[in-house]
Structure formats: C-alpha cells, structure tokens
Amino acid sequence: MMTLDEMSKVSECSVTGCAYNQADACHAGAVTIAGPAGQAGCATFIPLTIKGGFDQSAGAVGACQHLECTHNSDLECAAPAIQVGLRGSTSADCLTFAAV
Numbered sequence: 758m759m760t761l762d763e764m765s766k767v768s769e770c771s772v773t774g775c776a777y778n779q780a781d782a783c784h785a786g787a788v789t790i791a792g793p794a795g796q797a798g799c800a801t802f803i804p805l806t807i808k809g810g811f812d813q814s815a816g817a818v819g820a821c822q823h824l825e826c827t828h829n830s831d832l833e834c835a836a837p838a839i840q841v842g843l844r845g846s847t848s849a850d851c852l853t854f855a856a857v
C-alpha cells in the first residue's frame with residue numbers, strides 16, 4: 758500500500774479550459790483518473806470560466822481507477838508524476854497512462 762506522501766503529482770496539464778488549470782499547471786488538491794478501459798481521463802476536469810483550486814501549483818492524483826495501467830497500485834497512481842493533455846480520447850487525457 759502507498760502512503761499519502763507518495764501521491765503522484767500532476768506535473769503538467771495543457772487543458773487550459775479547465776477551471777483548475779492556470780498556466781499549464783493543475784491547482785486541484787487531488788484529481789481522479791477515471792473513464793472506460795483504454796480511455797484514462799481526468800474526471801476532475803470541469804470547463805468553467807472561473808478559476809479554482811489551491812494556490813500551490815502542483816495538483817496531485819487522489820485516485821486512479823485504471824487497473825490496466827502499469828503505474829496503478831491498489832487503485833492509486835504509483836508514477837512519480839503524470840501529465841494531462843488532449844490526445845483525443847477524453848476531454849482531458851492522462852498522457853502517462855501505459856497499458857500493462
């Protein structure tokens with residue numbers, strides 16, 4: 758089991774239309790990566806005109822539902838950091854997803 762100190766960071770997110778995004782950085786306290794198999798996306802994405810989240814720039818991955826990713830450990834992300842962007846599968850794709 759991982760500890761909270763080991764939570765993966767969102768090192769970069771290019772989804773500028775998300776309310777949690779400022780200057781390609783995620784400001785959400787903890788994002789959830791979810792979606793159908795093979796379509797790992799940020800379920801915390803929300804397209805609002807306001808900006809929200811915390812002041813610090815590094816969002817973290819609170820949970821990942823993609824057991825078929827090589828980085829998944831007990832439904833958490835064990836990669837040191839992830840990148841989120843637009844690959845065309847979802848509104849905000851996890852670019853670090855790697856199928857087992």
Ligand code: SF4
Pocket residue numbers: 767770771772775776777778779782783784785788799800801802803816841849
């Ligand atoms: S990682 Fe998710 S919540 Fe954070 S800015 Fe990107 S789309 Fe928004």
